[in-house]
Amino acid sequence: MAGDPGLFGPRSVTWQLHGDPMMWIAGVRALYLQALHPRAVRGVVQNSAAFQRNEQGRRDAWGRLMRTADFVGTLSYGTTDAAERAGAAVRGIHRRLSATDPATGERYGVDDPALLLWVHCAEVDSYLEVLRRSGYPVGAAQADRYLDEQRESARLVGLDPATVPGNRAALAAYFDRVRPELALTPEARGVDDFLRRPPAPAPLVPARAVLWGGVARLAYG
Template sequence: MKNQVVEATTGLFSHGPRPLEHTLDHAPDPGLLGPDSVSWRVIGDAAAFVGGIRALIVQTAHPEVVAGVEQHSRYRSDPLGRLTRTSFYVTETTYGAMPEVERAVEMVRSAHRPVTGRSERGRPYSAAKPELAAWVHNVLTESFLAAYQAYGPSPLTPCDADAFVEEQTRIGALLGADPLPATADDLRSWVADHPALDTTNDLGHAIDFLRDPPLSLPVKVGYRPLFQAAVATLPDRLSHIVGLSPSRGAGEIGRVATNTLRWALGSSPSWHVSLVRSGAPVPDGLFRQPLPAAAEALVAGRA
């Protein structure tokens, strides 16, 4: 069963470039956030799967952002490609050496420059505008935090939650996003009470897709409890706007699903290889998947 979970999950993220493919070339670069950051711990946990789904749900609540997705994205024809590219960006900006961070940010900024148009409610949009970049970035940060607090091994302390948000503002600043709330409470309020949010047909189309994406049956069986786990963390206003409410027991089922992923996958192999690259100690018991041969050789050489 464990091998099946690993294969099904990792297969979702194999439809595009591989993150950190040459990260060991930059040893001992600690990257933008570094091995002592809260971000490495949060993004490296299985709860990040729930956080990623939650971010996609919440991002649809901004009419100009969802219009850009509907009018410019290929997510319907290439859903796993989009998922892989998003995962690539999060992984490289979180764990990458500085050249990898800068490359990932520039790739996103280049992709956003031509994304312009007019939303369903008649407002012009540009994905390169600081306020729209802020919605996408801040929702991603807030969703990873909400998922970790609900389904992580143990909730972060208020101090660590604030540290996570502050660390993520460094990535947002490279993207040109503005504003960037710097504490967990401020970020939570900024997202939940954002004045630009509204229900649109574009939102409905995106939510229908997220509710039932075109995945193979075994993968879909694993996706559904994670989707419901994400819905269970939505505040009331956002739940109302996106038209979703959790099924009975969604939170508890989400904890079981996340614990199963944690048992099968361990913590992120990207976290593991980045610890090796930076020369930091590797905690016992966190990682299940084998290191690449080059990383094993680096560890042996240091020993």
Template sequence: MSRAILPGLTEPLRARLQETLSGQRTGVPAWVTEFESGQDAGFFGPDSAVWAVHGGMPTLVAGIRALLMQALHPGALAGVYDRSRFREDPLGRLNGTIRWIFTVSYGDTAQAAAGSAWVKRLHEHVVGDYVDGHGRPAHYSANDPYLSTWVHLAFADAFLTTHERWGGPIPGGSDAYVDQWAIAGELMGVPDPPHTRRELKAALHGFADRGELRCDERTREVVDFVRRAPVRRSLRPSYAVLFAGAVASLEPRFRDLLGLRMPHLGPVPLPAASATRLVLGGAGALLGPQTAGERAARVRLARLQDAGRNASRA
């Protein structure tokens, strides 16, 4: 009887989680289904480090961690704060980011390039002024290669670090992921993205070493918004654990810059890492072992493989 009851209990939660991630409670978004009709294998494949990292449940923590890190650069933050509708439509912004990640990860090369060009077109009007980390007035543009570099670094580091903590093996290791995801950076106009884990960490710390990062009132407002993200009520306890996991995964230098502390209850540290592992395990049980993007990409790859075999026989 328990097996019969369990789907009835978990289906509403699964639907709400899917809605948060994809923008719809049931079915597969049309833009994901389009991956099936691509004309080549894409930049990555089933044995790639990118599929291993982006297909894992630690991405739920990585998204939070990336937002926290990106908020440390006043130029990147200004674009979000001034021009984004993150307060009115936070899930819409999240869904747009997920769409780009999935398209580059699982689409064919033309779809990945077109998806990146679409994001850059949206960024064309995201311009304005801000005060930099040294207190000097500066101008920002969301497509500026230097700001794009910071966003790329924060993203890659977040997804890699959380997978190293809570994910499985990475084909080729951590360096392989950084090297492969450099393609995404290049598609977004990042000059000379890092290709190894060491280069990635050095580039991140370089921004801090040069005094370009800071935490001000705007940063704290965004961090507080991320901490209390307007997810469905049923998901809030799990989200609080994921946020704590993201904070715990930050390097002390960046955690201190953000004014955050390791999760604790009074003087007693909380087991954020183990609690996060439990929540990620539950999310994996609800969502299944493969993302919709991966399933669609595998359909395309099987079709292309069959076409190749038929052509060789002709």
């Protein structure tokens, strides 16, 4: 094969899984799950244009979703250089952002490794879970190999790969540990509302209910 196959290459489980259309459902499911971590979701809500109106009073809802999809696509299928540059850009953005705990007034960075790890694990778990439930033939060995491959993606957002679950058992143990920290906060309800009814021009609201409503319900289910 000519050219640079990037971080994973055509024989990887990542290339196989990430090209499936159900990844769109899995991505929405990941956002639902990520929103259940109070500190992580505050970092998103307090810094994302998707939840803050711009000078024209509009929220950048679809832009947020498409930028996330583009990032995953670049890490998965882009050249090594493109993936490294995309990761560096995200790390740079995260270093400049912080969030405030409304209960305590504590200010913390969104590049806290614990928060980055939660976002990563919720993401890869969603990709695996949705594709397997949809009928995609992912065996146990392939699932473990996929999680091990995705340590590279974790590295690009600023995590030490050695601290990232690399198989199903380690991922399950991680979720058991973090579960007591999860909660249905007002911010999480805001993400739920955003995902079920993303802002749309008035003429497109009926179409949103028909076309997007099913996507959001399936991802939530």
